[in-house]
Amino acid sequence: MSEMEKARRSVDFADKPLCLSGRGVTKVFGIGDKKTVAVDHVDFDFHEGEFVSIVGESGSGKTTLSKMLLGLLGQSEGQILFQGKPRDISSGRKKKEYWKGIQAIFQDPFSSFNTFQKVDAVLLDCINMRGGKGLSKQDKYDMMTEACNFVNLKFAELTNKYPFELSGGQMQRLMIARIFLLKPKILLADEPTSMVDACSRATILDMLLNLRDETGMTVIFITHDIGLAYYISDTVYIMEHGKFVEYGKADEVILQPKAPYTKRLISDVPKIHEEWDLSTVDLLKTE
Amino acid sequence: MKNTIRQVFHSPKFVAGFAIFVAILLVMFIYPLINPGNPLEQIGVGTFAKPGTYISLYDAAKTNTQTLRLPEAADNRIAARLSMDDRVEMINWFGTMNISVEGLDINDTDALIELWNQNYDPSARPEGMTSAKINYYKRLNNSIAELSASDTISIADYDEEGNLAVTKTISDTDYVNTKDVANVKTLPLGTDNFGRDVLKELVSATGTSIRIGLIAGIVATLIGLTFGLLAGYLGGVVDDIIMFVTNIFTVIPSFVLLILITYSLGQEQRGAAIVAIVIGLTSWTWTARSVRSQVISLRNRDHVNLSKLSGHSLIRIVVMDILPYIASYVVMAFILQVSSGILAEAQLSLLGLGPKTTQVPTLGLMMNWAMLYSAHTNGSWWAYFPVILVITLISFSLNLMNTGLDQVFNPTLRD
Ligand SMILES: Nc1ncnc2c1ncn2[C@@H]1O[C@H](COP(=O)(O)OP(=O)(O)OP(=O)(O)O)[C@@H](O)[C@H]1O
Numbered sequence: 001m002s003e004m005e006k007a008r009r010s011v012d013f014a015d016k017p018l019c020l021s022g023r024g025v026t027k028v029f030g031i032g033d034k035k036t037v038a039v040d041h042v043d044f045d046f047h048e049g050e051f052v053s054i055v056g057e058s059g060s061g062k063t064t065l066s067k068m069l070l071g072l073l074g075q076s077e078g079q080i081l082f083q084g085k086p087r088d089i090s091s092g093r094k095k096k097e098y099w100k101g102i103q104a105i106f107q108d109p110f111s112s113f114n115t116f117q118k119v120d121a122v123l124l125d126c127i128n129m130r131g132g133k134g135l136s137k138q139d140k141y142d143m144m145t146e147a148c149n150f151v152n153l154k155f156a157e158l159t160n161k162y163p164f165e166l167s168g169g170q171m172q173r174l175m176i177a178r179i180f181l182l183k184p185k186i187l188l189a190d191e192p193t194s195m196v197d198a199c200s201r202a203t204i205l206d207m208l209l210n211l212r213d214e215t216g217m218t219v220i221f222i223t224h225d226i227g228l229a230y231y232i233s234d235t236v237y238i239m240e241h242g243k244f245v246e247y248g249k250a251d252e253v254i255l256q257p258k259a260p261y262t263k264r265l266i267s268d269v270p271k272i273h274e275e276w277d278l279s280t281v282d283l284l285k286t287e
Numbered sequence: 288m289k290n291t292i293r294q295v296f297h298s299p300k301f302v303a304g305f306a307i308f309v310a311i312l313l314v315m316f317i318y319p320l321i322n323p324g325n326p327l328e329q330i331g332v333g334t335f336a337k338p339g340t341y342i343s344l345y346d347a348a349k350t351n352t353q354t355l356r357l358p359e360a361a362d363n364r365i366a367a368r369l370s371m372d373d374r375v376e377m378i379n380w381f382g383t384m385n386i387s388v389e390g391l392d393i394n395d396t397d398a399l400i401e402l403w404n405q406n407y408d409p410s411a412r413p414e415g416m417t418s419a420k421i422n423y424y425k426r427l428n429n430s431i432a433e434l435s436a437s438d439t440i441s442i443a444d445y446d447e448e449g450n451l452a453v454t455k456t457i458s459d460t461d462y463v464n465t466k467d468v469a470n471v472k473t474l475p476l477g478t479d480n481f482g483r484d485v486l487k488e489l490v491s492a493t494g495t496s497i498r499i500g501l502i503a504g505i506v507a508t509l510i511g512l513t514f515g516l517l518a519g520y521l522g523g524v525v526d527d528i529i530m531f532v533t534n535i536f537t538v539i540p541s542f543v544l545l546i547l548i549t550y551s552l553g554q555e556q557r558g559a560a561i562v563a564i565v566i567g568l569t570s571w572t573w574t575a576r577s578v579r580s581q582v583i584s585l586r587n588r589d590h591v592n593l594s595k596l597s598g599h600s601l602i603r604i605v606v607m608d609i610l611p612y613i614a615s616y617v618v619m620a621f622i623l624q625v626s627s628g629i630l631a632e633a634q635l636s637l638l639g640l641g642p643k644t645t646q647v648p649t650l651g652l653m654m655n656w657a658m659l660y661s662a663h664t665n666g667s668w669w670a671y672f673p674v675i676l677v678i679t680l681i682s683f684s685l686n687l688m689n690t691g692l693d694q695v696f697n698p699t700l701r702d
């Protein structure tokens with residue numbers, strides 16, 4: 001285990017201020033026979049600076065929950081609290097305000113960009129959103145260059161390019177650069193690495209960790225890969241059929257799992273049992 | 288964008304359709320320059336002059352002549368004057384008189400006349416033949432005799448004392464050069480029931496009809512697009528209301544609605560533009576429905592979510608993040624609307640509900656006029672057939688363009 005990881009896991013987040021929490025949050029799709037309960041009365045408390053993973057199989061309701069957290073989807077029941085207060089996103093302006101505090105990186109970089117707009121437009125939007133509309137061209141350029149440097153991209157090479165001219169890894173790094181510019185309180189990353197190759201995956205995860213360490217933002221990381229969750233998170237929530245069956249510190253949940261579902265997820269990743277101090281790359285290669 | 292346009296122009300179907308359409312447009316713009324004037328001017332008295340070149344007889348009689356002794360001239364003259372009906376009656380006569388017509392070709396004028404002259408008997412009164420028929424044969428015999436006699440035509444004029452005096456004789460070997468005749472008029476498609484130059488009228492009507500199609504298409508596409516975008520993107524109550532209206536318009540057949548609206552407008556209000564707008568107002572439902580379903584599949588895409596998270600306004604999201612994705616589709620719908628707008632005008636006008644008849648010709652009005660004056664039963668094909676051909680060509684070219692676009696935008700359709 002690296003020095004950084006040890007340091008990270010020694011922090012007790014229960015003492016930190018609440019950032020985002022939920023009480024009985026539920027989402028039901030459809031009515032009658034076609035009713036699907038995608039998220040079923042979940043409670044959670046995410047703290048400032050915490051790196052939380054939500055782990056579950058396909059169809060367990062992870063994306064649905066993340067859409068509700070982002071305010072892109074209304075919940076059928078329950079309450080979501082932002083910084084300890086009930087969240088109010090009833091009007092367009094309030095939503096805009098909320099989105100200054102919470103941002104996202106989506107699963108599929110290829111569909112995250114408007115293919116009709118050049119990529120630098122995305123970064124420019126972020127500067128404007130942070131109130132940088134009046135800045136000089138040079139200042140904006142410098143900010144975008146800095147953000148790109150953070151994710152090992154060269155801004156000068158990106159300008160005038162369309163999204164489809166970039167690789168999946170480059171697009172996803174650009175998404176991180178976007179977050180770097182926006183500096184939200186909370187970042188919701190819905191399987192951001194599932195569409196990129198193993199090498200880009202390691203880089204992207206490193207960048208997310210760096211971003212958290214540098215800005216102190218809360219990262220909610222959604223994945224179906226419990227090994228990955230163990231490697232990067234402070235806290236892990238295990239989701240089965242729309243319910244949280246187990247949650248707690250990453251070491252506790254994964255090293256001493258209590259729920260049978262968690263045990264099954266862990267057994268699906270054989271390497272976790274064999275050797276606990278895994279090198280980064282080995283773990284990241286497991287799917 | 289540039290790439291897409293290049294791709295579109297590599298589709299042979301699109302290029303073919305586009306070429307036909309541009310050719311029609313070019314004729315529409317160039318022909319009036321060559322043959323200017325009011326397309327509804329009545330140049331002829333009487334109906335349906337057939338296509339061809341007309342030479343002023345008055346001017347020809349006063350033009351210097353040239354003598355040409357052409358061996359086939361006399362035969363041609365008779366052949367042209369002896370109509371097919373007359374020929375058939377001649378054969379009938381031979382039949383009633385039990386004269387063998389074996390080996391006789393009805394088009395062989397010489398042989399026919401020879402047989403006639405040998406056998407016709409003015410005093411014969413065949414059994415059962417009406418006296419009207421007998422008189423007809425007498426007249427026919429006279430005109431055949433007149434045709435066969437080579438003669439001259441005399442032109443007489445009044446002199447100072449008021450007596451008729453022959454001033455000029457025209458013999459059957461006198462010719463004038465058409466270049467010397469002061470007035471020669473070619474009417475490639477003849478005249479219509481009001482004695483108007485059909486070609487000139489057709490070119491002008493094509494222009495009007497295309498304009499009607501364009502206006503109808505723009506109106507229908509704008510309404511359909513706006514409703515489809517709003518219903519699809521906003522969903523909920525807005526969607527319910529818009530779909531309710533759309534369903535009402537779908538349930539009532541749009542053509543019936545069109546007829547009712549145009550009828551209630553009355554003849555005086557119905558300019559070409561009004562008719563076009565009414566056509567557009569009754570044909571947007573299809574666009575609205577399909578745009579809506581496209582938008583529904585787009586509105587949950589991640590790039591739209593990201594745009595929301597970036598704090599963009601509703602209008603900006605719809606215009607920048609949704610519209611470009613359905614633009615190709617809207618263009619195709621628009622082309623179809625133009626084509627069906629032109630057809631709708633033709634149908635309306637056929638029913639007599641088209642634009643006011645006194646101002647501009649449209650393709651539908653030309654059909655209507657031709658039908659009212661029974662051009663189809665009296666053999667005046669030039670009054671309606673070219674119109675049908677133009678309508679067919681326009682909608683064929685537009686549909687061809689559409690199929691081409693479809694193949695470019697939906698790669699699964701490529702063959
Ligand atoms: N818009 C919707 N309408 C109806 N049902 C939906 C909708 N979105 C999701 N669901 C259902 O909700 C359940 C949870 O879906 P969700 O996308 O949240 O799963 P997930 O955990 O993100 O899965 P994956 O790992 O495959 O992304 C599924 O059964 C899905 O069919």
Ligand SMILES: [Mg+2]
Nearest residue numbers: 062063064190
């Ligand atoms: Mg998902």
